[in-house]
Amino acid sequence: MATSVNAIRTSTVKRRALNRDKVEAAILREAVRLFAAGGYEGTSIATVAERAGLSKQNLLYYFPTKEALYRRVLDGVLDDWLARMASLADARKEPADVLRAYVRAKLKFSREQPLASRVYALEVIGGAKVYGEQIRQRVIPLLRADIAVFERWIADGRIAPVNATHLLFAVWAMTQSYADFAAQMTLVLGREQLAQDDFDDAERLVTAMVLAAVGLP
Amino acid sequence: MATSVNAIRTSTVKRRALNRDKVEAAILREAVRLFAAGGYEGTSIATVAERAGLSKQNLLYYFPTKEALYRRVLDGVLDDWLARMASLADARKEPADVLRAYVRAKLKFSREQPLASRVYALEVIGGAKVYGEQIRQRVIPLLRADIAVFERWIADGRIAPVNATHLLFAVWAMTQSYADFAAQMTLVLGREQLAQDDFDDAERLVTAMVLAAVGLP
């Protein structure tokens, strides 16, 4: 019967698709780890494959080239980050609320996804040789929109007149550094790794600095 | 005559030593450039040699291994950076003066030595696999000393009671990002590269944020 054959075929296709998802997820999980530590050139697909529990050749069945794998990792990083930050800055909301939430969200990302942050940082610092165009298209417009919101508030006299662009750079730098430079921070603090307390301390200080900078209590 | 022979030998030795210095300087100049863009693994000594105008094998005569070259580059980075920052923070000076000078010096380093800053950043973000011990010995004590100065001021009631460690992290992050993330900043600003004006804007905002954070006018 046609239906029965179709049912079997469909379920096989589905099972295969599910398995593909699982294998890809395992590969990507290990790839983030390794790219975060070694960058693009410092990571070999053989090591990624080994950690993910398959052969190098088999990994190349799922991701045809090393660059394709790297791009997929960075896609995941940006998807997560942009989803968290989207529509946080809104000129109609209270400046103090938005700034507080913004700092909190960025620090949360640094705490929960330090590897993602580091992969992105290594790419940007190295000159964004592979992912530059995506950054241009997906990140820059968002940053510009945030800056425009700050400038709207300044024009309306709701916050003190500061350089909105550099204010955003400052927020970005301070929050991101808790993922990117965690290795150095733990040495200064004499800890194995950063703890929630450290992020709470960071949030208090960064929030206070940002609010003070724009003349809010 | 012995003196004449000695004179000739001495001058030959000196000339050779001078030549070695010149060649090493040329190698190191190109190495910083390339390590700043590609990190340790992303840079080949063949490329360094080519840019410096000698053969790969000849480069290996001056620097016996790639790691030795990399370490010398990082030594140079730290030497310059530590020389600039040494004894800036002094508990006996005026807090506002010190903080202003500190921010200015760090931004000056980001402007004048962005490549050095990036080589260091790539190393730290990647987990300081090669240079971790040097960072432990040469950088961490300096950062701790700076933090101690801030804490002295707080104890003496000269600045508001903030978390001194995270204040230093904030200053570090904000200033260093003008070297490390310059590629992204220029995209946001729509410029070819950061100009002195941008650094002036940065200095104003960062200084204002830091002084406001510690309750100074």
Added chain:
DNA sequence: GTCTATAATGGGATAGAC
């Protein structure tokens, strides 16, 4: 101190059997 030659390894990628 600089060159040629070459070793030795690791890496990305492809072909083709099953």
Added chain:
DNA sequence: GTCTATCCCATTATAGAC
């Protein structure tokens, strides 16, 4: 989809002539 075998290239490093 997975495996074996293999290609091909770049890379670090060494040996030894000049």
